[in-house]
Amino acid sequence: MKKALVWLRRDLRLYDNAALHHALANNDQVWVAFIFDTDILEPLRTEGLDENGLSHDRRVDFIWQGLQQIDKELRKQGGGLIAQFGKSTTCIPKIAEILGVNTVYVNHDYEPLAIARDGTIARSLEKLGIELESFKDQVIFEKKEILTNSNAVFSIFTPYKNNWLKTLQEKHIAAYECTPNKDQLAEIPKALQAPLPSLESMGFTPTGIETYLPPGSEGGQHFLEEFLHRIDQYQIGRDFPAIKGVSYLSTHLRFGMLSIRGLVREAHRRMLAGSMGATIWLSELIWRDFYFMILANHPRLAEGAAFKPDYDNIKWESGAHAQKLFKAWCDGKTGYPLVDAAMHQLNQSGYMHNRLRMVVASFLTKDLGIDWRWGEAYFAKHLNDFELSSNNGGWQWASSSGCDAQPYFRIFNPITQSQKFDPEGKFIRRYLPQLDQLSKKSIHAPWESGHIELEAAGILLGRDYPLPIVNHDEARKKTLVRYSIVKKANPESPAD
Numbered sequence: 001m002k003k004a005l006v007w008l009r010r011d012l013r014l015y016d017n018a019a020l021h022h023a024l025a026n027n028d029q030v031w032v033a034f035i036f037d038t039d040i041l042e043p044l045r046t047e048g049l050d051e052n053g054l055s056h057d058r059r060v061d062f063i064w065q066g067l068q069q070i071d072k073e074l075r076k077q078g079g080g081l082i083a084q085f086g087k088s089t090t091c092i093p094k095i096a097e098i099l100g101v102n103t104v105y106v107n108h109d110y111e112p113l114a115i116a117r118d119g120t121i122a123r124s125l126e127k128l129g130i131e132l133e134s135f136k137d138q139v140i141f142e143k144k145e146i147l148t149n150s151n152a153v154f155s156i157f158t159p160y161k162n163n164w165l166k167t168l169q170e171k172h173i174a175a176y177e178c179t180p181n182k183d184q185l186a187e188i189p190k191a192l193q194a195p196l197p198s199l200e201s202m203g204f205t206p207t208g209i210e211t212y213l214p215p216g217s218e219g220g221q222h223f224l225e226e227f228l229h230r231i232d233q234y235q236i237g238r239d240f241p242a243i244k245g246v247s248y249l250s251t252h253l254r255f256g257m258l259s260i261r262g263l264v265r266e267a268h269r270r271m272l273a274g275s276m277g278a279t280i281w282l283s284e285l286i287w288r289d290f291y292f293m294i295l296a297n298h299p300r301l302a303e304g305a306a307f308k309p310d311y312d313n314i315k316w317e318s319g320a321h322a323q324k325l326f327k328a329w330c331d332g333k334t335g336y337p338l339v340d341a342a343m344h345q346l347n348q349s350g351y352m353h354n355r356l357r358m359v360v361a362s363f364l365t366k367d368l369g370i371d372w373r374w375g376e377a378y379f380a381k382h383l384n385d386f387e388l389s390s391n392n393g394g395w396q397w398a399s400s401s402g403c404d405a406q407p408y409f410r411i412f413n414p415i416t417q418s419q420k421f422d423p424e425g426k427f428i429r430r431y432l433p434q435l436d437q438l439s440k441k442s443i444h445a446p447w448e449s450g451h452i453e454l455e456a457a458g459i460l461l462g463r464d465y466p467l468p469i470v471n472h473d474e475a476r477k478k479t480l481v482r483y484s485i486v487k488k489a490n491p492e493s494p495a496d
C-alpha cells in the first residue's frame with residue numbers, strides 16, 4: 001500500500017492544489033499536515049507583547065482560522081489535519097516516520113530560507129527512505145519558464161508579460177483535481193491525534209481580522225465572487241483608495257487560500273471577451289509572477305541587495321534624526337495627510353491600497369531620504385499580504401533601485417497625488433477624522449490653509465495634526481543630489 005503525507009505551507013486549500021492532487025493520484029492513503037513553525041513564529045514575538053505576553057499578529061490568526069476550515073473539511077471526509085507547533089525540520093520527518101509514508105508532497109517555495117529548509121528536510125527524509133516531491137503551484141510560470149529570445153531572464157516587465165501571455169495555454173491554468181476516493185484520506189493514528197494548537201498556546205492572541213477579511217478558501221471565494229461583479233470597471237477604480245475598486249484578494253493569495261490558476265482563468269476568459277478591467281487585473285497577477293521569477297533568479301535580493309548594484313552606494317539619512325523621521329512615517333505623523341492616512345490604514349488593518357504603497361514608499365525614500373530597506377522591513381512586519389518577492393519588488397521600484405523601476409528623478413509629489421487620487425479627501429477623512437471639517441481644497445495640505453479656515457475646522461496645527469516634517473520641494477532637490485551618485489554611474493540617464 002502506498003502512503004503519502006501532504007505538507008501544506010503557503011497553499012492552504014484542499015482544491016486545485018498541485019501537491020494534494022499528485023498525492024491523491026499516486027497513493028492509497030493520504031494525510032495532510034501543517035506546522036506552525038517556531039523558526040517563523042518566534043521572530044514575530046520579539047516586541048509589542050500584551051500584558052499576558054501574547055503577540056498580536058493578524059497573519060497568524062488568519063492562517064489559524066483558515067486551517068480550522070481545512071481540518072473541518074478533512075474530518076468530513078474521514079481524515080483530519082495533523083497540526084503541530086515546532087520546527088518543521090524536526091516535525092515533518094517525525095510525522096512522516098510515524099505514518100510510515102513513502103513520500104512527502106509539497107509545493108515549491110521560492111524564498112531562499114524556505115529552499116534551504118526544504119533541502120534540510122529532504123535530507124532527513126532520505127535517511128528514513130522517504131522521498132520529498134515538490135510541485136509548481138503558487139505561480140503560473142516560474143524560474144526560467146519565460147525567457148527572452150536569447151534565453152536570458154527578463155528584467156523588464158512589459159516584454160515579460162507579452163511573452164507570458166503568448167506562452168499561456170489552457171493546460172497552464174487547468175485546475176488540479178483533488179477529490180479523494182472513499183477512505184483515501186486516512187484517519188490520523190493515535191500517536192498524532194491532537195487538536196489544532198490554540199493561538200494562545202503558541203503565544204498569539206485573536207486579532208478580529210475575520211471581521212473584515214473572511215479567512216480560508218471560503219472567505220476568498222466570497223471576496224472573489226463579489227469582485228467578479230466589479231472586475232470590468234477595475235481600470236477605472238483601481239487607483240482611488242476611497243472606493244472599492246480593487247479585489248482585496250492579496251492575503252488569500254499569499255497563503256494559497258485561493259488558487260492562482262483559478263484567478264487567472266477568470267481574468268483571462270474575460271480579457272478574451274473584451275473586458276478592459278480584466279485585462280488590467282490579469283496584468284497585476286502577471287506582476288506577481290514577475291516578482292516571484294525575479295527573486296527565484298536573483299536570490300541575493302532576499303539579503304537586502306539592490307537589484308541595480310550602483311544604488312547600494314546611495315548615502316541615506318542616518319542617526320537620531322533619521323530615526324525620528326522614520327518614526328513619524330511609521331506612526332502616520334508626517335503632516336502630509338495622504339501619507340499619514342495610508343499609514344493609519346496599514347497600522348489599523350494590515351492592508352494598504354497599492355496606490356498608497358507607492359506614495360508612502362516614495363515619500364520615505366525620496367522625501368525623507370530613508371533607506372528603502374527600513375520601509376520594506378516595516379511593511380514585512382505589518383502587511384497581512386506580506387510577500388517577500390512583491391514587497392521587495394515594490395520597494396525597489398519606488399526607490400528606483402529595482403528592475404524596471406521608476407527612474408530616480410521621478411519623485412511623487414504627495415500633495416498632487418492626494419489631489420488626484422483622493423480628490424474629495426474621503427480616504428483621508430476616514431483615517432484622519434480630525435481633518436474632517438477641512439474643505440476638499442485644503443485637506444491635502446492643511447498648512448497652506450489660512451488661520452480662519454483651520455480655526456473654523458477646529459484644528460490647531462502642531463496640536464491636532466502635525467506640521468509637515470519636511471518641505472517637499474526642498475526634499476526633492478536634496479534627493480536629486482543624493483541620487484547624483486547613480487547618475488554619475490549611468491551618465492545616459494536623462495536630466496530632471
Ligand SMILES: Cc1cc2nc3c(=O)[nH]c(=O)nc-3n(C[C@H](O)[C@H](O)[C@H](O)COP(=O)(O)OP(=O)(O)OC[C@H]3O[C@@H](n4cnc5c(N)ncnc54)[C@H](O)[C@@H]3O)c2cc1C
Nearest residue numbers: 246247248249250284288354357385386387390391394395
Ligand atoms: C512598496 C510596495 C510593497 C508591496 N508589497 C506587497 C506585498 O508584500 N505583497 C503583495 O501581495 N503585494 C505587494 N505589493 C503589490 C500591491 O500593492 C498589492 O498586491 C495590492 O495592493 C494588493 O491588493 P489587492 O489584492 O486588492 O490588489 P489588486 O489590485 O486586486 O490586484 C490583484 C492581485 O495582483 C497582485 N498584484 C497587484 N499589484 C501587484 C504588484 N505591483 N506587484 C505584485 N503583485 C501585484 C496581487 O497578488 C493582488 O492581490 C506592494 C507594492 C508596493 C508598491
